[in-house]
Amino acid sequence: xxxxxxxxxxxxxxxxxxxxxxxxxxxxxxxxxxxxxxxxxxxxxxxxxxxxxxxxxxxxxxxxxxxxxxxxxxxx
Numbered sequence: 001x002x003x004x005x006x007x008x009x010x011x012x013x014x015x016x017x018x019x020x021x022x023x024x025x026x027x028x029x030x031x032x033x034x035x036x037x038x039x040x041x042x043x044x045x046x047x048x049x050x051x052x053x054x055x056x057x058x059x060x061x062x063x064x065x066x067x068x069x070x071x072x073x074x075x076x
Contacts, residue, residue: 003047009040 017033 003044006040006042006044006047009036009043011040013037013040 013033013036015033016036017030020029020033022029
């Protein structure tokens with residue numbers, strides 16, 4: 001889940017929890033909104049942790065250099 005998806009879930013959950021005045025039988029929209037906000041926050045935290053681990057890697061570059069001994073004998 002990317003950071004954008006987490007923000008979307010938080011916004012959708014806040015709308016459902018605080019802005020809706022409608023009621024649906026057998027579904028508590030405020031509870032669903034709170035669950036969506038928690039899921040969005042958890043998604044953002046997991047996404048940040050994964051990105052932190054990905055950027056914490058080290059890279060090593062190996063360069064090989066070949067010296068032509070025959071060319072050195074001709075010049076020197």
